[in-house]
Amino acid sequence: MAKIKLALYWASSCGGCEIAQLQIGEKLLKLIDAADIVFWPVAIDVKYKDVEAMPEKSIDVCLFNGAIRTSEQEHMAKMLRDKSKTMISYGACANYGGIPGLGNLYNREMIFNRAYLETQSTDNEKGVTPQTSIDVPEGKLSLPEFFDTVRSLPQTVDVDYIIPGCPPEEKTTWLALEALIQNKLPPKGSIISHNVKAVCDDCPRTKNEKKVKKFYRPFEIEPDQEVCLLEQGILCAGVATAGGCGAMCLKANMPCTGCYGPVKGVTDQGAHFLSAVASIIDSTDPEEIASIIDDIADPAGTFYRYSLPDSLLRRAKVS
Amino acid sequence: MSWEPRIVGFLCSWCSYRGADLAGTSRIPSAPNVKVIKVPCSTRVEPAFVIKAFQSGADGVLILGCHPGDCHYIEGNYKTMRRVPLLKKMLKQFGIEEERVRLDWVSASEGEKYASVVNEMTEKVRELGPFKANNGEGQHGKN
Ligand code: SF4
Ligand code: SF4
Ligand code: SF4
Ligand code: FES
Numbered sequence: 001m002a003k004i005k006l007a008l009y010w011a012s013s014c015g016g017c018e019i020a021q022l023q024i025g026e027k028l029l030k031l032i033d034a035a036d037i038v039f040w041p042v043a044i045d046v047k048y049k050d051v052e053a054m055p056e057k058s059i060d061v062c063l064f065n066g067a068i069r070t071s072e073q074e075h076m077a078k079m080l081r082d083k084s085k086t087m088i089s090y091g092a093c094a095n096y097g098g099i100p101g102l103g104n105l106y107n108r109e110m111i112f113n114r115a116y117l118e119t120q121s122t123d124n125e126k127g128v129t130p131q132t133s134i135d136v137p138e139g140k141l142s143l144p145e146f147f148d149t150v151r152s153l154p155q156t157v158d159v160d161y162i163i164p165g166c167p168p169e170e171k172t173t174w175l176a177l178e179a180l181i182q183n184k185l186p187p188k189g190s191i192i193s194h195n196v197k198a199v200c201d202d203c204p205r206t207k208n209e210k211k212v213k214k215f216y217r218p219f220e221i222e223p224d225q226e227v228c229l230l231e232q233g234i235l236c237a238g239v240a241t242a243g244g245c246g247a248m249c250l251k252a253n254m255p256c257t258g259c260y261g262p263v264k265g266v267t268d269q270g271a272h273f274l275s276a277v278a279s280i281i282d283s284t285d286p287e288e289i290a291s292i293i294d295d296i297a298d299p300a301g302t303f304y305r306y307s308l309p310d311s312l313l314r315r316a317k318v319s
Numbered sequence: 320m321s322w323e324p325r326i327v328g329f330l331c332s333w334c335s336y337r338g339a340d341l342a343g344t345s346r347i348p349s350a351p352n353v354k355v356i357k358v359p360c361s362t363r364v365e366p367a368f369v370i371k372a373f374q375s376g377a378d379g380v381l382i383l384g385c386h387p388g389d390c391h392y393i394e395g396n397y398k399t400m401r402r403v404p405l406l407k408k409m410l411k412q413f414g415i416e417e418e419r420v421r422l423d424w425v426s427a428s429e430g431e432k433y434a435s436v437v438n439e440m441t442e443k444v445r446e447l448g449p450f451k452a453n454n455g456e457g458q459h460g461k462n
Contacts, residue, residue, distance in 0.1 A: 105412060268367045271367035272366075274402075274409060275367075278402035278406075279401065281401040283401070284387065286404075293405050299405060299412065300409050313373065313452055316414045317415070317452065
């Protein structure tokens with residue numbers, strides 16, 4: 001059987017998804033038996049122009065991680081879509097915008113000001129911020145455009161499959177790669193993951209009635225190892241998040257932050273999480289409710305940790 | 320044409336919707352800016368409904384339910400009472416001023432109150448001006 005032609009690429013990402021792909025360990029050898037890797041900037045030296053020269057649909061599968069934050073990333077996403085028969089969105093950043101997507105609470109100007117002018121460690125007397133082009137004696141130099149709004153991969157190009165996680169767990173990655181090697185990919189549009197409704201369903205903690213008078217950030221409390229974290233006032237996204245990871249974070253005594261994306265049937269993960277959190281507040285007195293809510297320092301960043309660009313509002317309106 | 324505030328009103332069918340009805344039958348004048356959606360209980364109004372209203376072009380959202388203690392489903396409006404302030408706090412981070420969302424209690428006999436809440440809300444939203452969700456469309460989602 002002819003080998004599968006596989007491309008792997010990163011856009012606005014942290015590199016963690018590459019680590020996750022490498023972490024499949026010796027299974028990587030099985031992958032390499034079945035697939036020729038034609039493009040993978042982290043591991044092999046293939047240039048952009050080589051990819052440009054590849055005929056349309058000559059790549060069988062592209063695993064794409066990272067969100068779309070710049071014009072260069074958008075260009076690469078479109079090019080790889082054209083060159084690939086199957087486009088797989090890999091990891092929360094590509095799937096829903098992920099951590100870089102939280103930049104959608106701001107715009108380019110605010111982000112540049114913060115990063116290049118205001119941070120305490122910055123020394124930038126001339127107030128230089130990235131420009132898309134500059135004339136120098138040797139000619140014109142250019143940089144990609146930094147967008148105001150981060151987009152997910154499915155908001156940018158047509159995507160065939162989603163592999164959830166930040167980064168996807170080894171077993172999730174292998175589920176997809178094995179299906180790929182055996183040519184048994186599920187119907188287009190599927191999320192490739194172990195089929196578990198919510199993280200709570202995988203969570204070994206004991207669950208009782210949830211009633212909370214105070215919310216804590218993880219560093220403010222040493223949580224009980226056995227009891228549901230939400231019951232202890234720690235914002236745990238397990239109720240609003242699709243299962244499949246095996247409740248990894250909960251086993252490490254940390255709350256779920258939502259990386260596997262919304263539970264099936266829910267479009268807006270953050271709104272769902274918010275609703276679950278509000279419902280456990282133990283008070284019928286508006287003033288007390290207000291003071292309990294005060295404990296939640298950053299609702300948008302907590303409820304939409306990985307999914308802001310994919311949410312109904314997609315971004316904040318900034319004036 | 321001059322701009323008029325567009326407000327989505329979610330009214331619980333047991334109390335507030337009847338209060339609105341009473342305002343109408345008693346001919347108590349109220350601003351025509353609220354588009355009413357009847358819901359079985361104020362707690363039926365999921366946060367996503369409010370967000371969806373703003374995404375779809377609303378300038379404000381009004382949620383009206385039975386007075387605390389009077390919810391037909393006993394606990395429903397208490398849930399609403401917890402949910403709405405948290406939602407407002409979060410929406411503020413999205414650039415949606417807190418006054419664009421209002422939760423209040425209107426019973427079936429409070430036609431007057433219905434009219435005054437609607438009028439106040441309409442004036443408040445008029446002061447704030449139009450809200451247009453920026454869905455990151457257009458030239459790189461410039462604001
Ligand atoms: S999904 Fe997580 S691990 Fe992957 S690139 Fe994004 S932040 Fe990094
Ligand atoms: S809310 Fe979190 S801690 Fe509680 S059962 Fe669900 S996943 Fe476990
Ligand atoms: S517990 Fe939640 S945050 Fe942790 S890996 Fe699973 S889905 Fe992701
Ligand atoms: S029935 Fe009116 S608020 Fe619940």
